[in-house]
Amino acid sequence: xxxxxxxxxxxxxxxxxxxxxxxxxxxxxxxxxxxxxxxxxxxxxxxxxxxxxxxxxxxxxxxxxxxxxxxxxxxxxxxxxxxxxxxxxxxxxxxxxxxxxxxxxxxxxxxxxxxxxxxxxxxxxxxxxxxxxxxxxxxxxxxxxxxxxxxxxxxxxxxxxxxxxxxxxxxxxxxxxxxxxxxxxxxxxxxxxxxxxxxxxxxxxxxxxxxxxxxxxxxxxxxxxxxxxxxxxxxxxxxxxxxxxxxxxxxxxx
Numbered sequence: 001x002x003x004x005x006x007x008x009x010x011x012x013x014x015x016x017x018x019x020x021x022x023x024x025x026x027x028x029x030x031x032x033x034x035x036x037x038x039x040x041x042x043x044x045x046x047x048x049x050x051x052x053x054x055x056x057x058x059x060x061x062x063x064x065x066x067x068x069x070x071x072x073x074x075x076x077x078x079x080x081x082x083x084x085x086x087x088x089x090x091x092x093x094x095x096x097x098x099x100x101x102x103x104x105x106x107x108x109x110x111x112x113x114x115x116x117x118x119x120x121x122x123x124x125x126x127x128x129x130x131x132x133x134x135x136x137x138x139x140x141x142x143x144x145x146x147x148x149x150x151x152x153x154x155x156x157x158x159x160x161x162x163x164x165x166x167x168x169x170x171x172x173x174x175x176x177x178x179x180x181x182x183x184x185x186x187x188x189x190x191x192x193x194x195x196x197x198x199x200x201x202x203x204x205x206x207x208x209x210x211x212x213x214x215x216x217x218x219x220x221x222x223x224x225x226x227x228x229x230x231x232x233x234x235x236x237x238x239x240x241x242x243x244x245x246x247x248x249x250x251x252x253x254x
Contacts, residue, residue, distance in 0.1 A: 010163055022191045028155065060139065071083050105120060105121070120154045124160075128164055
């Protein structure tokens with residue numbers, strides 16, 4: 001899970017705040033330690049292998065990957081090489097689709113004293129920062145593996161990126177929830193208020209969600225330690241949060 005991107009995104013001025021989503025523009029992010037294996041990424045996010053299959057169908061263009069791999073192999077030993085992979089395969093058919101989210105992957109290499117340094121740059125039209133981008137990393141890692149490369153420096157560029165409080169239960173498995181909400185509050189009071197209310201609702205002991213995704217995420221939140229979040233939310237929005245405490249805890253807070 002690349003939490004650094006999400007921490008960075010919530011500090012930026014919003015282009016749009018829509019419901020519990022904050023959309024920012026023109027964001028870049030750099031990962032200096034490479035990417036984990038595809039299945040590890042999917043497991044962390046609660047996806048099955050089928051998610052990678054869907055991404056491969058949409059974005060994995062075998063001819064593009066083969067052409068880029070061949071070109072890099074032909075240029076082994078050169079001081080500088082750079083190849084581009086267009087990430088378009090099957091057409092998106094959903095009526096609300098606005099095009100492919102991942103636009104392009106550029107791989108660059110430099111041979112220095114028989115040692116190859118490889119970097120990667122990935123360009124996005126738009127994506128959601130927790131679940132969708134997290135799953136995309138499994139696709140990107142697969143492209144790297146098929147090209148037999150392992151870039152340690154991977155740079156991402158987002159024309160549009162949105163952070164949704166809907167997916168905070170997954171994020172809170174990888175970062176401290178109170179720390180993250182405090183971080184949001186320091187930079188964006190409006191989004192913090194909406195996000196904190198969403199987190200509070202996920203902590204309610206009775207599941208009142210109708211959508212399958214939110215049902216699942218409610219269960220994820222219920223399995224996590226809640227004491228520090230309860231304390232934080234009672235201190236910052238007690239009148240709202242007290243209605244989402246377990247019954248015995250609700251009496252204790254009154």
